[in-house]
Amino acid sequence: MNGIPIYEQNTNLRIWGITNMIIIMKPNASEEAIKKVKHLIESKGLQAHLSKGDEVTIVGVVGDKTRLHDSNIEISEGVDKIVNVTESYKLVNKKFHPEDSVITVGNTTIGPGTFTVMAGPCAIENHDQLLKSAYAVKAAGATFLRGGAYKPRTSPYSFQGLEEEGLKYMKEAHEATGLNTICEVTSLRALETAVKYVDMLQIGARNMQNFELLKEVGKSGVPVMLKRGLSATIDEWLNAAEYIISEAIQTSFSVNAASAPTKQPPEILWISALSR
DSSP states (O other), rough: OOOEEEEETTTOOOOOOOOOEEEEEETOOOOEEEEEEHHHHHHHHHHHEEEEESOOOEEEEEEEEEGTTTTTTTGGGEEEEEEOOOOSSSSTOOTTTTTTEEEETTTTTSSOOOOOOEEOOOOOOHHHHHHHHHHHHHHHTOOOEEEEESOOOOSSSSSOOOOOOOOOOOOHHHHHHOOOEEEOOSSSSHHHHHHOOSSSSEEEEEGTTTTHHHHHHHTTOOEEEEEOOOOOHHHHHHHHHHHHHHTTEEEEEEEEOOSSSSSSSOOOEEEEEEEO
């Protein structure tokens, strides 16, 4: 599992611009040197975002990088090198977050060296069905109960899910088994209800490019599983993730891409927006 470590966002700063370049500091760069680089960037009217790893600190520059042309920032104390970011997605970019990350949801850790199983009914149909499923998946080794309370259907006449009633069953199953819970949300109304009951949200393939929903999910502070849309490219998928992360104010982020051991592209992107 490849991942991207926690990106710590300045709590007083909302990201409106684009990260056009990153400044990689030397492993032995002092805190004072990092502060001077940050101050230089901000003195030019740009925004600086720090990402601190175990060995190096990376400074992301948001705004018009041409304002730094006469600053000689590349020879500043502690600077190792400057890397231009050409991809349209920035905050989920591996260049900005070169290390792996760990996402903790309840009693489950998702990240390097772990294997997470989520199981349960695609659609919650009734109380007994969900509770029996919860005990069965726990006995099989899963740590997450998946249950669909909101179901996007091709036909408007098909079963659309139990909605809040189903979410109440999910909470009851969590209390009975200790399993973490995950449910798909399909609208702002569904989101506002689901966050009261479940541990993780899911954005299904049909809603991968429902950008208004992605932004609202980012604001929720609840971990998110974003599925790749039908026929969506990896760039489109990562830009969808960018919508979620760019809206998560005053939070820390972790992003992991999970893929099967094949040549196929990964189908699921884990995004965690965890409150400080």
